Amino acid sequence: MILPILAYGDPILNKRAQEIDEQFPELEKLIGDMFETMYEANGVGLAAPQIGKSIRLFVVDASPFTESDEDEEDGEVDERAVGLEDFRKVFINPAMLEEFGEKWSFREGCLSIPKIREDVSRNEKIKISWYDEEFVRHEEEFSGYAARVIQHEYDHLEGVLFTERISPFRRRLIKGKLNDITRGKVDVDYKMRFPR
Ligand code: ZN
Numbered sequence: 001m002i003l004p005i006l007a008y009g010d011p012i013l014n015k016r017a018q019e020i021d022e023q024f025p026e027l028e029k030l031i032g033d034m035f036e037t038m039y040e041a042n043g044v045g046l047a048a049p050q051i052g053k054s055i056r057l058f059v060v061d062a063s064p065f066t067e068s069d070e071d072e073e074d075g076e077v078d079e080r081a082v083g084l085e086d087f088r089k090v091f092i093n094p095a096m097l098e099e100f101g102e103k104w105s106f107r108e109g110c111l112s113i114p115k116i117r118e119d120v121s122r123n124e125k126i127k128i129s130w131y132d133e134e135f136v137r138h139e140e141e142f143s144g145y146a147a148r149v150i151q152h153e154y155d156h157l158e159g160v161l162f163t164e165r166i167s168p169f170r171r172r173l174i175k176g177k178l179n180d181i182t183r184g185k186v187d188v189d190y191k192m193r194f195p196r
Pocket of ligand 1: 109110111112152156
């Protein structure tokens with residue numbers, strides 16, 4: 001089932017989300033719906049607060065990063081995308097243990113903030129622990145686009161949007177567009193719910 005994605009300005013997006021346990025009702029269905037919703041909107045990640053549930057859960061599929069354009073020059077390997085062909089994962093109750101390595105900038109977007117992309121600087125590597133959909137605990141390091149997507153989704157669980165990680169100058173420039181999104185004055189081809 002495709003769920004509506006909450007738009008910028010909804011207070012749930014600014015709340016720190018709560019941990020869940022294995023007894024969380026209909027967790028399997030929720031995870032399936034989140035993947036379906038994410039794919040429908042062509043996203044690479046979706047966090048539960050974005051569909052109105054303030055719980056520590058997000059899903060990612062970073063495989064689109066490995067799809068290179070036809071007209072791209074031969075032999076150009078994007079190292080940040082290596083190994084992401086099957087990068088489809090569920091993160092439950094994740095804890096960011098470390099963010100390290102060099103900072104790099106990437107133009108991020110967000111399904112809750114359609115049509116806005118801004119350069120966000122983050123560390124290139126992370127160490128994170130989490131539980132998968134079977135509630136098996138994992139602890140792993142990620143780098144490149146995998147780390148980037150996880151950092152962005154993890155922020156959602158902390159109530160932080162990427163627009164809070166850009167310069168005050170850039171934020172002023174896009175303020176009008178953000179207000180339009182909150183009011184529903186934006187063209188999107190997926191289901192959204194606007195606060196006003
Ligand atoms: Zn997002």
